[in-house]
Amino acid sequence: MTIHGISPDVLAALERVLGQSGVAADAAGMARYLGDWSGDHHGGALAVLKPASVAEVQAAVRLCGTLGLAMIPQGGNTGLVAGAIDIDTSRSAVVISLERLNKIRLVDADNLILQADAGCILQHIKDAAESQDCLFPLALGAQGSCQIGGNAASNAGGVNVLRYGMARDLIVGLEVVLPDGELWSGFSGLRKDNRGYDLKQIFIGSEGTLGIITGVEVKLFPKPGRVETAYLGLASFEAAITLFRQARRGCSDLISAFEIIGSECMELARLVDPNIVAPVTAPVHVLIELSSSAAIDLRTLLVDFLAGAMEKHLVTDAVLAESGAQAKVFWTIREGLVEGQAKRGYHVRTDLSVRISDIPTLIAQARQFVALEHPGWFPQAYGHAGDGNIHFNVLPPLDLAEPESRARGTEITAGLYDIVNALGGSISAEHGIGRTRQRVYWAGLSPVHRRLVGTLKNAIDPDGLMNPGCLFPSTETVS
Numbered sequence: 298m299t300i301h302g303i304s305p306d307v308l309a310a311l312e313r314v315l316g317q318s319g320v321a322a323d324a325a326g327m328a329r330y331l332g333d334w335s336g337d338h339h340g341g342a343l344a345v346l347k348p349a350s351v352a353e354v355q356a357a358v359r360l361c362g363t364l365g366l367a368m369i370p371q372g373g374n375t376g377l378v379a380g381a382i383d384i385d386t387s388r389s390a391v392v393i394s395l396e397r398l399n400k401i402r403l404v405d406a407d408n409l410i411l412q413a414d415a416g417c418i419l420q421h422i423k424d425a426a427e428s429q430d431c432l433f434p435l436a437l438g439a440q441g442s443c444q445i446g447g448n449a450a451s452n453a454g455g456v457n458v459l460r461y462g463m464a465r466d467l468i469v470g471l472e473v474v475l476p477d478g479e480l481w482s483g484f485s486g487l488r489k490d491n492r493g494y495d496l497k498q499i500f501i502g503s504e505g506t507l508g509i510i511t512g513v514e515v516k517l518f519p520k521p522g523r524v525e526t527a528y529l530g531l532a533s534f535e536a537a538i539t540l541f542r543q544a545r546r547g548c549s550d551l552i553s554a555f556e557i558i559g560s561e562c563m564e565l566a567r568l569v570d571p572n573i574v575a576p577v578t579a580p581v582h583v584l585i586e587l588s589s590s591a592a593i594d595l596r597t598l599l600v601d602f603l604a605g606a607m608e609k610h611l612v613t614d615a616v617l618a619e620s621g622a623q624a625k626v627f628w629t630i631r632e633g634l635v636e637g638q639a640k641r642g643y644h645v646r647t648d649l650s651v652r653i654s655d656i657p658t659l660i661a662q663a664r665q666f667v668a669l670e671h672p673g674w675f676p677q678a679y680g681h682a683g684d685g686n687i688h689f690n691v692l693p694p695l696d697l698a699e700p701e702s703r704a705r706g707t708e709i710t711a712g713l714y715d716i717v718n719a720l721g722g723s724i725s726a727e728h729g730i731g732r733t734r735q736r737v738y739w740a741g742l743s744p745v746h747r748r749l750v751g752t753l754k755n756a757i758d759p760d761g762l763m764n765p766g767c768l769f770p771s772t773e774t775v776s
């Protein structure tokens with residue numbers, strides 16, 4: 298990793314705008330902003346800027362524009378595709394961290410709206426909603442670190458998408474500092490607003506390439522007073538998808554999560570906590586959650602549904618959570634396996650999506666591909682089955698060190714993308730494109746799609762200073 302030196306003049310100019318506490322340019326001060334959560338990606342920067350207000354973001358962006366400095370917006374740095382890390386250290390870029398913009402601006406329980414600075418940690422937003430007996434349903438393993446601005450910029454998903462949708466469905470308004478420093482404020486509190494183009498949607502999922510999100514306005518929901526969770530054992534992924542289809546009808550619209558976990562993933566969860574014991578013994582596990590804010594007897598509904606599924610031998614084993622604490626233990630397994638993978642070190646990480654009915658085919662073909670062409674590697678399949686989203690990850694043999702494992706991992710990833718493309722699926726259901734997938738993403742676009750995406754980028758960021766290298770292979774190709 299190379300950290301390029303910053304000239305004293307540029308440093309002084311940045312400090313004049315942001316104060317000394319708003320700029321880090323030494324290796325120690327910048328270190329935690331230059332490596333991501335996974336430990337997979339490291340980068341460089343001239344400096345890390347930490348504006349403390351929207352006006353400071355505007356001033357910093359204007360100054361960077363004048364100096365010709367590329368800007369990399371950064372939230373909680375939990376993204377998994379190097380979107381907030383400049384892994385191409387030949388560029389002169391500054392990271393702009395939103396961490397000091399961290400105030401909840403408004404919780405309006407009557408209108409079910411919350412407004413927050415972009416740097417608010419997702420968990421703090423969820424807590425603020427809960428304090429007013431409301432729910433902000435975006436829920437993901439990284440919620441203790443990721444920021445709502447990062448969630449918006451990456452159109453985050455998570456475990457409750459099935460019921461409430463992705464960030465794109467949960468955001469009512471955005472406030473964005475554009476690459477020329479001007480502020481676009483799209484807060485309105487309106488659930489419905491059909492006046493022309495919906496500009497916020499252009500910025501949601503744009504991965505920091507069109508501007509810096511400084512504020513987010515989100516929808517709240519009544520807090521579900523009743524939640525029932527069960528951990529199930531099934532014979533196959535086919536059975537899990539049949540169960541999901543039946544649960545969609547049998548449990549009405551009350552399903553808030555339907556996660557599938559291949560039993561092989563238990564080893565990963567145990568890397569985090571060796572005491573974790575799977576509640577069931579079966580090749581495939583399902584974590585199902587029903588919830589409601591109304592006085593509905595969810596327990597009877599779930600028990601009756603599962604009794605029917607067991608009679609038909611669809612479910613071979615079932616454990617119902619007897620308390621919130623037991624439900625939490627079930628979720629610890631799901632979250633632990635993700636952490637366990639990170640502990641295991643470098644591995645192939647994907648977030649594929651296919652039509653829900655194609656999930657068993659995707660997993661079967663991917664497992665066969667790994668077994669035949671990369672024997673000794675360990676496939677792990679789990680994911681948000683209710684959204685057709687599978688994380689098919691592959692761990693290297695324990696005795697295969699980097700960089701050999703990375704080189705082979707690149708081949709495995711390409712093979713998995715071929716399988717998902719042949720099924721008409723997506724190479725990214727949640728994590729986005731970042732700097733790790735931009736070539737394959739770009740290569741898969743039709744000429745007209747490229748033209749539209751390039752036109753938008755050029756119109757909003759004509760100098761190409763906003764997060765170069767992310768989403769687009771390079772600025773020259775955007776023409």
Ligand SMILES: Cc1cc2nc3c(=O)[nH]c(=O)nc-3n(C[C@H](O)[C@H](O)[C@H](O)COP(=O)(O)OP(=O)(O)OC[C@H]3O[C@@H](n4cnc5c(N)ncnc54)[C@H](O)[C@@H]3O)c2cc1C
Pocket residue numbers: 334335369370371372373374375376377379380381395415416436437438439442443444445446447448449450451452453454455456504505506508509510511635636727728731764767
């Ligand atoms: C344990 C774990 C579990 C995860 N689970 C899920 C999951 O279930 N679903 C899911 O979708 N993702 C998941 N992720 C990925 C990640 O947490 C999300 O993508 C999250 O939304 C990123 O938010 P962040 O604040 O960390 O953004 P960062 O990682 O800092 O940035 C992500 C991208 O957004 C841009 N960006 C960040 N903030 C701003 C801003 N204010 N303005 C403009 N651009 C900005 C960056 O430039 C970058 O391109 C998981 C990650 C981990 C580590």
